[in-house]
Amino acid sequence: xxxxxxxxxxxxxxxxxxxxxxxxxxxxxxxxxxxxxxxxxxxxxxxxxxxxxxxxxxxxxxxxxxxxxxxxxxxxxxxxxxxxxxxxxxxxxxxxxxxxxxxxxxxxxxxxxxxxxxxxxxxxxxxxxxxxxxxxxxxxxxxxxxxxxxxxxxxxxxxxxxxxxxxxxxxxxxxxxxxxxxxxxxxxxxxxxxxxxxxxxxxxxxxxxxxxxxxxxxxxxxxxxxxxxxxxxxxxxxxxxxxxxxxxxxxxxxxxxxxxxxxxxxxxxxxxxxxxxxxxxxxxxxxxxxxxxxxxxxxxxxxxxxxxxxxxxxxxxxxxxxxxxxxxxxxxxxxxxxxxxxxxxxxxxxxxxxxxxxxxxxxxxxxxxxxxxxxxxxxxxxxxxxxxxxxxxxxxxxxxxxxxxxxxxxxxxxxxxxxxxxxxxxxxxxxxxxxxxxxxxxxxxxxxxxxxxxxxxxxxxxxxxxxxxxxxxxxxxxxxxxxxxxxxxxxxxxxxxxxxxxxxxxxxxxxxxxxxxxxxxxxxxxxxxxxxxxxxxxxxxxxxxxxxxxxxxxxxxxxxxxxxxxxxxxxxxxxxxxxxxxxxxxxxxxxxxxxxxxxxxxxxxxxxxxxxxxxxxxxxxxxxxxxxxxxxxxxxxxxxxxxxxxxxxxxxxxxxxxxxxxxxxxxxxxxxxxxxxxxxxxxxxxxxxxxxxxxxxxxxxxxxxxxxxxxxxxxxxxxxxxxxxxxxx
Numbered sequence: 184x185x186x187x188x189x190x191x192x193x194x195x196x197x198x199x200x201x202x203x204x205x206x207x208x209x210x211x212x213x214x215x216x217x218x219x220x221x222x223x224x225x226x227x228x229x230x231x232x233x234x235x236x237x238x239x240x241x242x243x244x245x246x247x248x249x250x251x252x253x254x255x256x257x258x259x260x261x262x263x264x265x266x267x268x269x270x271x272x273x274x275x276x277x278x279x280x281x282x283x284x285x286x287x288x289x290x291x292x293x294x295x296x297x298x299x300x301x302x303x304x305x306x307x308x309x310x311x312x313x314x315x316x317x318x319x320x321x322x323x324x325x326x327x328x329x330x331x332x333x334x335x336x337x338x339x340x341x342x343x344x345x346x347x348x349x350x351x352x353x354x355x356x357x358x359x360x361x362x363x364x365x366x367x368x369x370x371x372x373x374x375x376x377x378x379x380x381x382x383x384x385x386x387x388x389x390x391x392x393x394x395x396x397x398x399x400x401x402x403x404x405x406x407x408x409x410x411x412x413x414x415x416x417x418x419x420x421x422x423x424x425x426x427x428x429x430x431x432x433x434x435x436x437x438x439x440x441x442x443x444x445x446x447x448x449x450x451x452x453x454x455x456x457x458x459x460x461x462x463x464x465x466x467x468x469x470x471x472x473x474x475x476x477x478x479x480x481x482x483x484x485x486x487x488x489x490x491x492x493x494x495x496x497x498x499x500x501x502x503x504x505x506x507x508x509x510x511x512x513x514x515x516x517x518x519x520x521x522x523x524x525x526x527x528x529x530x531x532x533x534x535x536x537x538x539x540x541x542x543x544x545x546x547x548x549x550x551x552x553x554x555x556x557x558x559x560x561x562x563x564x565x566x567x568x569x570x571x572x573x574x575x576x577x578x579x580x581x582x583x584x585x586x587x588x589x590x591x592x593x594x595x596x597x598x599x600x601x602x603x604x605x606x607x608x609x610x611x612x613x614x615x616x617x618x619x620x621x622x623x624x625x626x627x628x629x630x631x632x633x634x635x636x637x638x639x640x641x642x643x644x645x646x647x648x649x650x651x652x653x654x655x656x657x658x659x660x661x662x663x664x665x666x667x668x669x670x671x672x673x674x675x676x677x678x679x680x681x682x683x684x685x686x687x688x689x690x691x692x693x694x695x696x697x698x699x700x701x702x703x704x705x706x707x708x709x710x711x712x713x714x715x716x717x718x719x720x721x722x723x724x725x726x727x728x729x730x731x732x733x734x735x736x737x738x739x740x741x742x743x744x745x746x747x748x749x750x751x752x753x754x755x756x757x758x759x760x761x762x763x764x765x766x767x768x769x770x771x772x773x774x775x776x777x778x779x780x781x782x783x784x785x786x787x788x789x790x791x792x793x794x795x796x797x798x799x800x801x802x803x804x805x806x807x808x809x810x811x812x813x814x815x816x817x818x819x820x821x822x823x824x825x826x827x828x829x830x831x832x833x834x835x836x837x838x839x840x841x842x843x844x845x846x847x848x849x850x851x852x853x854x855x856x857x858x859x860x861x862x863x864x865x866x867x868x869x870x871x872x873x874x875x876x877x878x879x880x881x882x883x884x885x886x887x888x889x890x891x892x893x894x895x896x897x898x899x900x901x902x903x904x905x906x907x908x909x910x911x912x
Contacts, residue, residue, distance in 0.1 A: 186259070186260050186261075186407055187254075187257040187258060187259045187260070189256065189257045189258050190257070192253065192256050192257045193253070193257055195253035195256065195257075196250060196253050198249050198253060199246050199249050199250050199253075201249060202242050202245035202246045202249065203242055203246070206238075206242050237905060240901070241898070241901055241902065241905065244894055244897060244898045244901065245898060247894060248891055248894045248895060248898065251887045251888075251890055251891045251894070252887075252888075252891055254887055255883075255884045255887040255888050255891070256884075258373075258882070258884055259882075259883045259884065259887070260373045260407065260882050260883060261883055275313070275315040275316055275317075275372060275374065276313075276316050276317075276372055276374030276375060276376060277316070277317045277318075277334050277368055277371035277372045277374070277375045277376075278312070278316065278317070278318045278319070278375070278376045278377075278378060279318070279319045279320075279321065279334075279364040279367055279368060279376070279377050279378070279409075280305055280308070280309075280318060280319070280320045280321070280341075280378045280380065281321045281322075281323050281327065281360055281361070281364050281377065281378070281379045281380070282301050282302075282305060282320070282321070282322050282323065282345075282348060282380045282381075283297070283301060283323055283351075283355065283379075283380060283381035283382060283384075284322040284323050284324045284328065284348070284349065284351055284352070284355065285323070285324070285351055285352075285353065285354055285355040285384070285387065285840055286351050286352055286353055286354070286513070286515030286516060286836065286837070286840040286841075287351070287382055287384045287386075287513070287515075287840050287843055288301065288351035288381075288382055289350065289351040289513060289514055289515045290382070290417075290420070290424070290426075290512055290513045290843060291512045291513075292417065292419070292420050292421075292424075292512070293419075296351075297351070297382040297416060297417055298348060298350070298351050300382075300416040300417065301348075301380045301381075301382075301416050302345045302348065304380055304414060304416050304867065305320070305345055305378075305380055306342055306345060307867050308378060308414075308867035308870075309338050309341050309342055310338075310867075311867050311868070311870075311871070312338055314336075315336060316336065317334035317335055317336050317371075317372075318331070318334065318335060318336075318338070318341045319331050319332060319333060319334050319335070319364075319367060320341055320344040320345065321360065321363065321364060322348055322349065323355050323356075323357065323360040323379075323381075324352075324353065324354075324355055324356075324360075324815050324816075325353070325354060325355065325356050325359070325773050325774050325815045326356065326359055326360065326363070326774075326815065327359070327360040327363035327364065328349075328815075330344040330345070330347045330348065331344035334367070334371060349796060349797075349816075350796065351515060352515060352795070352796070352816045352817060352818070352836075353515075353773050353815065353816055353817040353834075353836055353837060353840065354387060354773060354836070354837030354839070354840055355387045356387070356396070357379075357387055357388055357393060357396075357397075358393065358396035358397050358399060358400050359396070361377065361379070361400055361411065361858075362399070362400050362401075364377045364409075365377065365400070365401055365409060368409045373407055373882055375407075375409040375410070376409060376410050376411075376412060376870070377409050377410070377411045377412070378412045378414065378870070379411065379412065379413045379414065380414045380416055381413065381414070381415065381416070382415070382416060382417040382420065382845075383415040383417060383418070383420075383845045383846050384840075384843060384844070384845060384846070385842075385844045385845060385846045385847075385850055386839040386840065386842055386844070387839075387840075388846055388850070388854065389846050389850035389851070389853055389854055390839075394853060394854070394857070397854055397857045397858060398857060400857075400858055401858075402857070402858065402859055408859075408860055409860070410860050410862070411858060411860055411861040411862070412861075412862055412863075412864050412869075412870050413851075413861060413862070413863045413864065414864050414865065414866075414867075415863065415864075415865055417845075418865055420843070420845065421455075422844075422845060423454075423455045423456055423843075423844070424455045424456075424512065424843050425453075425454075425455040425456055425457040425512075426453075426454050426455050426511065426512065426513050426516070426841055426843060427451055427452070427453060427457075427463060427464065427484075427508060427511055427517070428451070428452045428454070428508070428513070428516035428517065428838065428841035429449055429450070429451060429452070429466070429506055429508050429516065429517060429518065429519045430449050430450040430451075430452055430488075430519070430838060431449065431519055431521075431835050431836075431838070432447055432448070432449045432504060432506060432519050432520070432521035433447065433448045433449065433671075434446070434447050434448075434504075434521060434523060435447075435448075435671075435675070435759075436759040436760070436762075436763055437523070437524075437759075437760070437762070437763020437764065438523070438524045438525070438526060438529065438587070438759065438762045438763040439497060439523060439524070439525045439526070439759075440525070440526060440527070440528055440529055440559035440560070441497060441498055441499045441525055441526065441527050441528075442496055442497075442498075442557070443496065443559055444494040444495070444496055445494060445495060445496070445497065445523065446492065446493075446494050447492070447493050447494070447495065447504060447521070448490070448491065448492055449491040449506055449519060450488050450489055450490050450491055451463050451466065451480055451488075451489040451491065451508065452487065452488055452489075452838070452841065453484050453486065453487050453488070453489065454487075454841060454842055454843075455843070457484045457485075463480045463482075463483070463484055463489055463508075464508060464509030464511070465477050465508075465509055466478050466480055466491060466506055466507065466508050466509075467506070467507045468493065468495075468504075468505070468506060469503075469504075469505040469506075469507065470495065470497075470502060470503070470504060470505075471502055471503050471831070472503065472505070472819075475495075478491055478492075478493040478506065479491070479492075479493075491506070497523070497525040498525065499525050499526060499527045500525055500828075500829070501522065501523075501524055501525075501769075501829060501830040501831050502522070502523050502524075502525055502831060503520060503521070503522055503523075503819050503821075503831035503833065504520070504521040504522075504523060505518065505519070505520050505521075505819070506518070506519045513841065513843070515836070515840065516836060516838070516840060516841040518818070519835075519836070520818060520819040520833035520834075521770060521833050522769035522770055522819075522831040522832050522833045523769070524769065526587075526762075528558060528559055528560055528561045528584075529559065529560050529561065529587050529588070529758065529759070529762045530560075530561045530563075530578075530579035530580070530584040530585060530586045530587055530588075531550060531560050531561065531562045531563070531579065531586055531587070531588045531589075531590065531758060532562075532563050532565070532574070532575070532579060532586035532588070532589045532590070533546060533547055533562060533563070533564040533565070533589075533590040533592060534565055534566075534567060534569075534570050534589065534590065534591050534592065534594065535564065535565070535566050535567065535592050535593070535594075536567055536592060536593040536594040536595055536620065536622045536623075537566060537567070537593075537622075544564065544737075545736060545737050545738070545745040545750070546590060546592065546618075546736050546754055547562045547564050549750055549751040549754035549755070550562050550754055550755065550758060559755070560755075560758060561579045561580045561581070561584055562579070563579045563580065563586075567594055567595070570601055570604075571600075571601075571604070572600065572601075572603075572604035572607070575589060575604055575605075575608045575613070576608075582783065583782070583783035586613070587613065587614065587761075587762040588613070588614045588615075588616060588758050588761045588762050589605070589608065589613060589614070589615050589616070590615075590616045590617075590618065591605075591615060591616070591617040591618065592618050592620070592736060592737070593618060593619070593620030593621065593622050593623065593735060593736075593737065593739070594617075594622065594623065595622040595623060595624050595627075596623075596624040596627035596628060596631070597627070597628070597631055597632060599631060602631045602632050602638075602639075605632075605639060606638070606639050606724070606725075608727070609639050609724040609725050609726075609727035609728075609729060610724065610725030610726065610727065611725070611726065611727070612725070612726035612727050612764065612768075613727045613764075614727050614728045614729070614730070614761035614762065614764045615639070615727070615728075615729045615730070615761075616730050616732070616757060616758070616761055617640075617729065617730070617731045617732070618732050618734075618735060618736040619644070619692075619693040619731070619732065619733055619734070619735065620735040620736075620737065620739055620740075621647075621735070621739050621740065623644065623693070625644035625645070625646065628640060628644050629643050629644055633699075633700075635699070635700060636699065636700020636705050637700075639722070639724045639729050640722075640729070640731070641697070641705065641706025641707075641720045641721055641722035641729050641730070641731045642695035642696055642697045642699075642705055642706050642717070642720045642731060643695060643696045643697075643699040643700075643705070644693060644695055645693070645694040645695055645696050646693075646694055647691060647692070647693055647694075648691070648692060648693070648694045648716075649661075649689070649690050649691035649692055649740075650690060650691065651690040651691040651740045651741045655690050655741070657688050657690060657741065657743075658688070660688035660689055660690040661688070661689055661692070661712035661713050661714040661716060662685055662686065662687060662688050662689070662712060662713050663676075663684050663685055663687060663710060663711075663712060663713075663718055664685075664710070664711050664712060664713050664718075665677050665678070665679055665683075665684070665685045667710060667711050668710060670709035670710065670719075671760070672709065672756060672757060672760035673709060673710050673719070673756075675752070675756055676749070676752075676753070676756075680749065682747050682748050682749065683747070683748075683749045684747065684749040684750075684752075684753055686743075686747065686749075687742065687743060687744040687747055687749075687750075688742065688743060689712065689734045689740070689742050689744070690740060690741050690742065691740035691741070691742075692712075692716065692733050692734045692740070693733040693734070694716060694717075694733070695717055695720060695731070695733055697717065697720055705722065706720040706721055706722030706729070706731065707720065707721060707722065708720045709721055716733070717733055718732065718733060718734070719731070719732055719733075720733075726764075726768070727764050728761060728764040730757065730760075730761055732757075736754075768832075769831070769832050769833065770832075770833050770835060771814060771832065771833070771834050771835065772834070772835060773814065773815055773816070773817055773834055773835070773836075773837070774812075774814060774815055775814060775834070776810050776811060776812040776814060777792075777809070777810070777811040777812075777814060777820060777822070777832050778808050778809075778810055779807075779808055779809045779810075779811070779822055779830065779832075780807040780808040780809070781807070781824050781826075781828060781830070784807065785824060785825070785826045785828075786825075787804045787805055787806050787807055788803075788804060788824070788825035788826075789801050789802065789803050789804065789825055790802050790804055790809055790822055790823065790824055790825070791822070791823045792811055792820060792821070792822055793820065793821040793822075793823075794813070794816060794818075794820055795816050795817070795818025795819055795820070795834075796816060796818070800813075809822075814834050816834065817834045817835060817836035817837075818833070818834060818836075819831060819832070819833055820832040820833070820834065851863055
């Protein structure tokens with residue numbers, strides 16, 4: 184197959200017309216004068232034809248010379264299996280080495296980690312490069328990290344780049360990394376290779392998610408496409424090695440009150456073949472980087488999952504909770520971090536549908552009883568007539584206490600301005616808890632706040648159902664259904680307790696519809712009643728969360744809910760859950776940016792960011808929020824403001840990196856069928872030995888220039904010959 188690298192230069196073929204144009208304009212013209220003896224000097228037709236042919240051949244040689252020069256400048260190549268009989272190409276090539284940087288490369292086998300083996304393998308491969316070959320080096324993570332980001336002929340520089348490899352951490356996106364290497368070689372020499380150095384882990388290579396991503400990579404297989412070589416540096420690693428890892432930490436509350444216990448959960452996960460009956464290692468607990476003891480682990484290593492539960496009390500501020508498992512052969516999955524925000528008390532604003540009396544006082548008393556000198560919540564209760572946009576951002580009690588949760592209790596209908604204020608509050612990261620009641624006007628709420636699923640209201644209000652008159656049998660009224668309490672906010676109520684939430688009855692309640700939104704844009708039911716109707720429905724709105732309860736939180740409609748001991752617990756848990764709506768901003772996925780604004784606010788100035796590895800970075804801030812997107816590595820990120828306040832964020836690791844299952848032959852085949860030209864190897868020498876198995880590409884520019892020189896010599900000789908015969912040129 185014949186191809187050219189610089190297609191645009193093919194326009195130079197127009198220069199082929201220059202020789203005939205010069206010939207036409209340089210022809211000598213004579214005045215013809217007939218005289219008597221001229222008839223005896225006329226040239227024969229045979230001689231004329233000979234002169235024409237000789238001149239035509241001379242012009243053709245000149246045209247071919249120009250055409251060959253233009254063709255040589257386009258850098259032509261030819262690809263064919265014909266070259267296999269002459270051995271592998273000897274021309275210069277460009278190579279991109281991509282080294283696996285995921286956590287599995289830290290696994291130690293026979294005293295050597297995967298990263299050590301990869302550096303050794305890559306060093307041996309660099310030694311095989313010929314003089315003039317160019318090489319680039321990348322480390323593969325969630326994206327390709329350049330260690331030597333440009334193609335360089337300096338092999339010593341390439342070896343030094345291997346020393347810049349950072350310790351293996353987190354997951355990896357192989358298709359994205361290969362795409363980066365492919366892009367670097369798009370304008371490279373015809374001989375181009377991508378060399379992947381990995382430990383043959385199946386996860387992130389041939390699992391379902393990765394296979395779908397491989398379809399986005401150029402398919403390859405064309406003559407000038409890069410060849411992709413995949414080197415397995417851990418061919419002797421056990422097929423199912425034993426490994427212990429920690430699951431991500433989960434907290435019962437995304438935000439906590441100072442001095443109150445917070446419950447945390449995690450687990451030691453067992454994979455591979457371990458010794459039956461063996462006990463797991465110790466799990467240490469650290470708070471803000473300081474050891475505070477150990478946490479108990481339930482079970483033995485014969486189980487696949489060993490639960491961990493512990494509680495801790497905090498002082499106000501931002502805190503980092505860390506679990507550390509005893510080191511083993513794969514240390515990258517022996518640590519988990521969790522960031523939590525702790526407030527002195529959680530500010531709550533209750534907006535009642537009544538102007539004078541306070542129907543929401545039941546909720547206020549449940550959150551902040553009058554006799555409690557140190558309540559976990561700061562509560563302010565106002566009537567609907569006092570509700571204006573600024574009040575959603577005003578301090579509840581004391582400086583720096585804007586409401587984290589706004590409760591809308593049995594409000595008849597919102598004005599347009601009030602609804603816009605709620606939407607902005609949600610978009611800014613606040614949370615809204617709406618309790619329906621007898622005053623609610625469904626038509627207005629649906630028109631202003633639901634808007635066919637485009638507003639903030641989690642569901643469309645349908646109608647009030649049930650009967651609360653004196654003849655109604657309260658025992659037959661629907662009750663909450665604990666069996667369906669699987670949502671994190673409701674799990675605590677799953678176990679039926681005396682006078683628990685399951686004993687609350689609701690003779691009258693609102694029926695809502697979560698399927699009425701355009702394109703399914705509505706909330707999700709998280710709890711239901713015994714008759715199948717929705718009890719609670721939530722929806723994420725902007726950076727905040729809206730939660731709708733279909734029953735009243737006061738003494739209307741003959742419900743007993745407000746009299747139960749569990750009403751207090753329900754009020755606390757829903758408020759804690761909603762106040763923690765922004766906790767996800769502190770516990771991130773790899774690559775998810777940190778979006779940071781200090782609370783209470785302070786003037787915008789430099790912020791120091793300490794990542795899990797490497798030196799701290801000082802970032803200038805002109806206005807809040809600060810957006811920091813260099814979060815590829817899992818672990819703890821510590822932010823310190825110019826005012827000296829510290830905030831912790833945690834990037835979670837990929838738990839699948841703990842599963843060291845290697846690719847099977849079938850797995851490897853699936854990827855090679857998607858990405859043509861991909862071959863698996865073990866040793867650097869395998870690349871040279873396998874190159875001759877397929878079509879080879881050779882450059883032709885040098886051959887064309889030799890032909891040009893030969894034709895120039897022939898043109899000079901032919902021109903002199905014609906001149907000696909007295910022919911005009």
